[in-house]
Amino acid sequence: MTKTQDNQGRPEAEPDLSLIEQETAKAHVDEDPLASNQRDFIGTRNFTIATMCVAYSVFHLLVMNVYPLETWAYRLSHVGGGLFLGFLLFGAVSLSEDAEGENRNPMSLALLGLAAAGIGYALIAVAAIWINGTLMGVALPPAWAMSSFGIPLAAGSALAILHGWLYPQRDRRAFSAGDVLLAAAALVATAYLIFFARQLQLRAGMPMALPGDMWAAITGVILIIELTRRLAGMALVIIASIFVAYSFLGPWLPGIFEHRGYDAKRFFSYIFTDNGILGAPIAISSTYIILFVIFAAFLQTTRVGEYFVNLAFAAAGHKRGGPAKVAIFASGLMGMINGTSAGNVVATGSLTIPMMKKVGYKPQTAASVEAAASTGGQIMPPIMGAGAFIMAEITGIPYMEIVSAAIIPAALYFLSVYFMIDLAAQKANLKGLPREQLPKLGVLIRQIYLLTPIIVLIFALFAGYSVIRCGTLAMITAAVVSWLTPHRMGPKQLFHALDIGARMVLQLVAVCATAGIIVGVIALTGIGSRFSTVLLALADQSQILALFFAMVVSIVLGMGMPTTAAYAVAASVIAPGVVNLGVEPLVAHLFIFYFAVMSAITPPVALASYAGAALSGSDPVKTSVESFKIGLAAFVVPYMFFFSPAMLLQxxxxxxxxxxxxxxxxxxxxxxxxxxxxxxxxxxxxxxxxxxxxxxxxxxxxxxxxxxxxxxxxxxxxxxxxxxxxxxxxxxx
Incomplete structure (x- = not known):
C-alpha cells in the first residue's frame, strides 16, 4: 500500500484543527517507519509484495486460531516465509560505502549467473523430491536430487549475497535480481527441511542426518545471518558468527572455552532444530510476537491508537512539560504492544518529539524522554513486549504469575520517569501547551469506548483465556470499534493492517532466529553451564555479586541486539548460575530481563536513544547519556525486588x-x-x-x-x- 492509501479517507489538516491533530497528520505522512519500504515499489510490484505480506499474516492467524499445523512445519514456515519476504522488501546494504551500484559489468553478470544456476538446479532437485514423495508416493527420492542439490544451493546463496555486497541496487522501484535469488533459496531450503528432512529426525540433530540436510541447514543459517545484517546491523551478526566459529574451534581453545568440537553435519543439523533456530525465541516469534504486532498494526490502521495519544494530550498536555508526560503514557502503552524499543521510538516519537520541542524541551531531552518511555513499555504488563511470553517458555513459570509480579516494578519505573520529567520542567520553568491547541477532553471522554480493545485484552488475560485467544479478541475488537469512527475498517484497511503487520514483524523474525543460533551453540557446547560455574566461583557464593555480573552481561549483550534476543541469550548463559546460588528463578529472570531491556538506553550503544536522536536532530551519544539518566530507576528497581520479594507480590x-x-x-x-x-x-x-x-x-x-x-x-x-x-x-x- 502506498502512503496515499495509508491516509485514505482522512481529510487534510485544516487551520481550525488542534495542533495535535495537525502534528498527527504530519506524522502519518512524514516519518512512518515503513514508509521507505512502502515507497520502494510501485504499481503491480507493490501490490504483489503487499499481497504476499497479507498472506503471511493470514497464514499465522489461521494456524493459531483455526487450523493448527505441526510445530516443526509451522516454525519452519514462519522462518522461511520471513526470509522470503525480507529479501524482497529490504535491499542489500553494502559492507563498503564505496561499493558500486548494481550494473551490467561482466563480474556482476557472472556472479548472478552462477548464483542463478546453483539455486535454479537446487529448485529443480527439491521439486523432484517433493513430486516423488507427495504426488507419486515413492518412498525414496531420486538419488541425483538428494546427492547433488545441496552444494549448488549453498554456493548459489553465498554468491547472491556477495553480489548484494558488491553491487547493491540503488533503485528500489524494482526487485533486485540477487534478492529474488535469495528469496528463492529461502523457499528451497525451507521446503526441503519441511517435506523431507523431518523424516530423518533432523530436528534431533541425529548422526543419521544426510549431507543434503546439512547443506539445507547451512543455507538457512547464512540466509538468516544476512537478513539480520540488513535489518538489525552488524553487532548481532558478529556475535552470532563468533558463536558459530566457537563450535568448530573448541579443541584449540584454552580453559573453560575448550570442547571436543563438532563436524559441520552434526553442528548444522543440530542448529536447525528446536534446540536452536526453531527453539524458544522462534516459538514466541511465530505466536505471541506476530499476533501482537498485527494487533498494533490494527490499532495504527484504524487510528484507535491515536485516541490513546489524544486522550493523554487532552488530560496532561497543558501541564508543566505536558507533551513529555504524554509521551510516558502513549509510548509506554504502544511499546508494551509492539515489542521493539527503537521501532516504537520512531512510530510514536514522530508525534511526541516535535510536540516536546514546541514547549521548550531541547531536542536532546525530547529524544531522551521518548527513548526512556518506549523502552519502558517492554517491562509493562500485561504484554511486556513479548518478554513475559519468552520468560514463561524458558522457565516454565505461569504467564500470569510473571505478569502479576511485574506490576509494581513497572509502575516504579514509569513513576520515576514522570518525576524526572516534572523536575526537569520545574528546573527549566517549562510550560504546557495552550488548551486551545489541545484536543477537547470532553469530546474524547465521550469516545472512551475506543479504549475497549485494551480493556478486552486485559480482562481476557486475567480471566484465564489463552494469550492467543486474548490477542485475537482484542484485534477483532479494534476493528469493530473502528466502525464507530470516521476511520471505519473496511476491506482496504484490513488489507493494509495485515500488510504492515507482516512488514513490522520481519526484523523480529530475523533476530529471533539469530538468537536461536546462539542459544543452540550454548546448548550444544555446554559453554552456558561452564560459564555459570565460573560465575559461581567468582561470586564466591555471593548472590549480590552474581547479580552484578548478570547485570553487566545482560547490558553488554543487549547493546548490539534487540532486547528479545538479548534476554534469550543472557537467560541461557547466566541465569542458571544465578539460580544455582539460591536466587528464585522468577527474580533471576526478571532481573536479567530488566537489564537486557534497558540496554536500549545504555551508552555507548543505545539503539532506542539513537532512533530518538535521528528524529530530533540531536547528538546520539549525548542523547543516550540523558536517556540513561531519565531511566535510571530501571537500574535500581531490580535490586529492590531482589532484596524485597514483596515488590513482586510475594x-x-x-x-x-x-x-x-x-x-x-x-x-x-x-x-x-x-x-x-x-x-x-x-x-x-x-x-x-x-x-x-x-x-x-x-x-x-x-x-x-x-x-x-x-x-x-x-x-x-x-x-x-x-x-x-x-x-x-x-x-x-
Missing part, C-alpha cells in the same frame, strides 16, 4: 504496601538527585545526600527506610530555609 498485603510506598519515596529522592532539584535548585552536597537517601531505601528494611526518609525530611526542611523566593518562583508552574 507476601501479605501489608508487606507489599510497605515496600511499594517506600520504593516510591526512594525513586523520588533519586530523581531529585539526578536532576539537581529539590524544592529548588540542589547543590552538589544536597544531591549526594539525596542519592544516599534514595539508595538506602533499596533494601526495604524498616531501619534503612527510616534512614532514607529521615534524610529526605531533613533536606526538605533545609532547602525550604535556604531557597530564596526568587528561586521558588522560577520553579513554579
Amino acid at each position: 507476601g501479605n498485603w501489608f508487606e507489599i504496601a510497605h515496600i511499594a510506598v517506600t520504593a516510591v519515596v526512594g525513586v523520588y529522592l533519586l530523581s531529585c538527585a539526578v536532576q539537581g532539584w529539590f524544592v529548588g535548585r540542589a547543590g552538589a552536597a544536597v544531591r549526594v545526600a539525596l542519592a544516599a537517601g534514595g539508595l538506602s531505601m533499596i533494601a526495604g528494611g524498616w531501619f534503612t527506610d527510616a534512614i532514607g526518609l529521615g534524610i529526605g525530611i531533613l533536606l526538605y526542611a533545609l532547602q525550604k530555609r535556604l531557597i530564596t523566593p526568587e528561586t521558588i518562583a522560577h520553579g513554579a508552574d
